[in-house]
Structures are given as structure tokens and as C-alpha cells.
Amino acid sequence: MTVMICLTIAIFTFAQKSGESVPAAAKSAFSAKFPTAKKVKWSVEKPGEFEVDFTLNNVEQSALVDPKGNIIETEIEIKESELPQAVKAALAKDFAGYKKDEFTKATDAKGVVAFEMQVIKGKEKLAVEFDANGKLLSKTALKEEKEGKEDKN
Numbered sequence: 001m002t003v004m005i006c007l008t009i010a011i012f013t014f015a016q017k018s019g020e021s022v023p024a025a026a027k028s029a030f031s032a033k034f035p036t037a038k039k040v041k042w043s044v045e046k047p048g049e050f051e052v053d054f055t056l057n058n059v060e061q062s063a064l065v066d067p068k069g070n071i072i073e074t075e076i077e078i079k080e081s082e083l084p085q086a087v088k089a090a091l092a093k094d095f096a097g098y099k100k101d102e103f104t105k106a107t108d109a110k111g112v113v114a115f116e117m118q119v120i121k122g123k124e125k126l127a128v129e130f131d132a133n134g135k136l137l138s139k140t141a142l143k144e145e146k147e148g149k150e151d152k153n
Contacts, residue, residue: 022050029069037061075106075116086134087115094136095119095128118142 064072098119
């Protein structure tokens with residue numbers, strides 16, 4: 001019986017990670033909005049939200065889609081040079097001396113844009129988010145697991 005339960009859980013988990021449980025409405029809405037997307041990979045972000053990572057015009061992107069097919073948010077990788085001047089100024093002021101990395105432009109369903117990136121100084125690694133006017137919206141500490149592994153090799 002225990003083996004059967006474990007097998008069922010494993011199959012369910014694999015189905016979610018591989019996109020098998022993604023509702024047809026979500027897939028259809030994504031395909032309609034991004035018909036030329038390549039390297040499409042679905043996963044479960046959290047209950048009721050599906051994340052799809054894809055490449056469009058050789059640029060890494062992602063989208064959050066609900067089960068009814070509503071696009072909740074889209075994200076696109078950008079270069080630091082593409083940040084609004086107000087965001088660049090806030091980064092220079094509030095995060096002087098930090099290395100900046102992994103820039104994304106996120107747009108929610110209402111068209112509100114935010115700019116997300118990682119900032120690193122010594123052992124401190126943060127995920128920060130700004131609005132287009134340079135206002136800091138969030139600052140979250142990130143774990144250093146990957147960095148620690150890289151230092152050992």
C-alpha cells in the first residue's frame with residue numbers, strides 16, 4: 001500500500017512538473033498570445049498558477065497563467081542599459097558597490113511594469129524590484145547555496 005501511495009505521488013508530481021496537468025484553456029491562451037514561442041516549458045508556480053518559460057526572438061521570457069487562460073504576468077530578460085533612468089539612479093544611490101545581475105521587466109495583467117534584478121555585495125545577495133519611477137517595491141535576501149558550491153570548485 002505504501003509503495004502504491006508513493007508511486008501515485010511521484011506520478012502526480014511528474015505530471016505537474018512536465019505540464020501534463022496544465023489546463024487546455026491556459027495552453028490555448030498562451031499559444032494565442034505567443035504563437036512563435038520556442039522552448040516552451042510549463043510548471044506549476046503555485047496552486048491555480050502555471051508558469052511557462054519560453055524563448056521568443058532569442059530572448060528568455062516567462063508568463064504566469066491561471067487555469068482559465070488569463071495571463072497574470074509576463075517577464076522578459078533585459079540588459080542593464082534598458083532600465084529606465086530613474087531605476088538606474090535608484091540602484092546607484094541605494095546599492096552602490098553592489099554587482100547587478102539578471103535584469104527582468106515584469107508586466108502584470110493591468111499593464112503595470114516593474115523591474116527586477118539581483119544585487120550582490122560580498123556574501124549578501126538580494127532580489128530587488130523597482131517601479132518605473134525608481135521606487136523600491138521589494139528587497140528579498142537570497143540564499144547562497146549555488147554561490148557556496150561554486151566557490152568550492
